[in-house]
Amino acid sequence: MSGVTDSESLAVEHVLDELARAASPDDTAVAPPEDEVAEVLERLYLEVLGLVGAAVEPLEPPAGARAALLARLGGDETQEVEPVGETIREAASEPVPERDSGGAQDVVAQRTVAPALEPEAAPPAALRRAASAAAPPKRAARQSRRRGLGLFAALLALLALGAGGAAAYFYSELESAAARLRRLERERGEAVDRGRAEAAALATRLAELERRHEFVTAPGVTVFALRPPGQALQPLARGALWLAPDRQRWLVDLRGLAPAPPGRDYQLWFLLEGASRPAGVVPVAQGGGAILESSGFPATATGVALTLERAGGTALASGPPILLGTSPVRL
Amino acid sequence: MPSDPAAPVRSASPDDLALVRAMADRRPEAMAELYDRYAPTLLGVARSILGAGPAAAEALHEGLLEAWAHAERYLPARTSVATWLVLIVRARALARRRAAGPAPVAGAAAAAAAPPRSEPPERARRRQRVRTALAALPADQREVLELAFWEGLASSEIARRTETNADGVRRRALEAMRALRRTLRDELRERM
Numbered sequence: 225m226s227g228v229t230d231s232e233s234l235a236v237e238h239v240l241d242e243l244a245r246a247a248s249p250d251d252t253a254v255a256p257p258e259d260e261v262a263e264v265l266e267r268l269y270l271e272v273l274g275l276v277g278a279a280v281e282p283l284e285p286p287a288g289a290r291a292a293l294l295a296r297l298g299g300d301e302t303q304e305v306e307p308v309g310e311t312i313r314e315a316a317s318e319p320v321p322e323r324d325s326g327g328a329q330d331v332v333a334q335r336t337v338a339p340a341l342e343p344e345a346a347p348p349a350a351l352r353r354a355a356s357a358a359a360p361p362k363r364a365a366r367q368s369r370r371r372g373l374g375l376f377a378a379l380l381a382l383l384a385l386g387a388g389g390a391a392a393y394f395y396s397e398l399e400s401a402a403a404r405l406r407r408l409e410r411e412r413g414e415a416v417d418r419g420r421a422e423a424a425a426l427a428t429r430l431a432e433l434e435r436r437h438e439f440v441t442a443p444g445v446t447v448f449a450l451r452p453p454g455q456a457l458q459p460l461a462r463g464a465l466w467l468a469p470d471r472q473r474w475l476v477d478l479r480g481l482a483p484a485p486p487g488r489d490y491q492l493w494f495l496l497e498g499a500s501r502p503a504g505v506v507p508v509a510q511g512g513g514a515i516l517e518s519s520g521f522p523a524t525a526t527g528v529a530l531t532l533e534r535a536g537g538t539a540l541a542s543g544p545p546i547l548l549g550t551s552p553v554r555l
Numbered sequence: 556m557p558s559d560p561a562a563p564v565r566s567a568s569p570d571d572l573a574l575v576r577a578m579a580d581r582r583p584e585a586m587a588e589l590y591d592r593y594a595p596t597l598l599g600v601a602r603s604i605l606g607a608g609p610a611a612a613e614a615l616h617e618g619l620l621e622a623w624a625h626a627e628r629y630l631p632a633r634t635s636v637a638t639w640l641v642l643i644v645r646a647r648a649l650a651r652r653r654a655a656g657p658a659p660v661a662g663a664a665a666a667a668a669a670p671p672r673s674e675p676p677e678r679a680r681r682r683q684r685v686r687t688a689l690a691a692l693p694a695d696q697r698e699v700l701e702l703a704f705w706e707g708l709a710s711s712e713i714a715r716r717t718e719t720n721a722d723g724v725r726r727r728a729l730e731a732m733r734a735l736r737r738t739l740r741d742e743l744r745e746r747m
Binding site for chain 1: 570572573576581583586587590591594595596598599600602603612615616619620623630631632633634635637638641642645674681682685686689700701703704705707708709710712713724725726728729732733735736739740741742743
């Protein structure tokens with residue numbers, strides 16, 4: 225990329241000078257430079273310097289600091305707020321363990337387990353007997369009385385039915401137990417299948433994320449930083465298109481987009497000399513993000529753009545660019 | 556974009572940009588979420604500049620109030636939210652140090668001496684990768700970055716401090732940042 229070295233040098237100088245203007249709040253919100261290459265490079269190198277800050281050991285803020293800050297946000301100046309300095313003196317740099325979320329997890333676990341523990345229809349006789357044997361004395365006594373009544377009823381049934389009737393009675397009991405066992409096994413099988421399906425879906429998702437990660441971090445990948453043009457329709461939207469070194473595959477990651485109005489879709493475009501070529505309709509998720517990847521990047525394309533078009537996309541771009549990226553940087 | 560400057564997170568939770576937008580809409584819960592994500596690292600940054608004592612947390616407090624007050628000014632095209640917050644708190648800490656007069660430079664070493672906080676292993680690994688990358692820089696290059704970041708010195712001041720000229724400072728900074736850009740590609744990708 226010709227001219228990048230000079231631009232890089234200027235960008236680095238600009239970033240250093242910007243960091244030096246540290247005392248004023250406005251300094252952290254300076255307007256981007258006019259030059260697009262410089263803007264991309266400055267963004268890159270600001271992030272590099274930001275990582276210098278990420279090398280420090282994190283410290284848990286004093287216990288009262290969070291509440292003090294949030295109280296200030298509400299504009300309640302009358303509220304008694306412990307001075308921040310006091311809270312710091314108390315806590316000094318003592319590390320505080322992360323919030324214990326175990327309780328919540330336990331609740332979730334209980335909720336997950338609970339249905340399996342709910343009593344179902346009458347258990348098989350063998351299970352009832354086993355349960356009775358393990359029951360506490362009072363309960364065992366009650367169950368013993370009930371069992372006596374049950375046995376008495378069974379005896380009456382046997383007397384009424386005779387020997388053949390007894391066989392039928394026991395066969396019926398056996399059938400009932402077997403049916404219940406089959407139902408339990410079926411339910412267990414379904415639960416196992418659901419678990420396997422969820423595990424498979426997660427594995428697929430993980431593999432997909434790893435594949436994308438490999439792609440965008442491959443040596444020689446080119447990135448088009450997408451940002452709103454001067455007259456920004458959506459000033460907080462942003463994104464990046466990652467182009468493989470062989471220019472055969474690309475992936476675009478968009479964020480901060482407003483929902484597409486009814487009857488409209490976001491559409492990505494390749495920018496060529498004096499023309500544009502459709503690159504695909506981009507479905508935007510509820511949070512304003514979208515990821516689209518595809519193959520084939522026109523050899524003569526010099527940039528990418530995102531517009532709003534009629535639903536389903538169009539052959540020719542008609543909407544103004546919402547995001548524009550014309551300054552590729554090879555990483 | 557998903558998180559902590561040392562560990563950006565992409566998950567079902569609102570991304571950083573959504574939280575800044577919510578702050579601009581004056582929703583305190585967004586600040587609460589950002590605080591939980593970033594305050595430990597931001598306090599580490601402030602303490603690296605101001606050393607142990609209450610001033611670091613006061614700089615954190617002021618910086619986050621400033622982020623709240625100026626959330627609508629945040630430019631996603633300019634920096635990630637993580638870097639934006641780091642720069643704001645760093646600016647507050649540097650302003651406090653300048654107001655207090657000359658003092659020993661704390662730098663990253665002072666923060667590193669602080670007791671480590673319990674945190675997810677991946678976050679600690681990411682921070683270690685950044686440290687390793689910084690440590691691998693030639694000393695003269697690392698010095699330029701540290702003077703710029705931790706001292707807030709301009710190129711000309713760095714040149715005087717390192718007894719070189721502005722071109723030399725620029726060249727060292729460029730080489731250092733190129734090296735970090737190559738080594739920390741994963742971390743940067745999360746932020747771009």
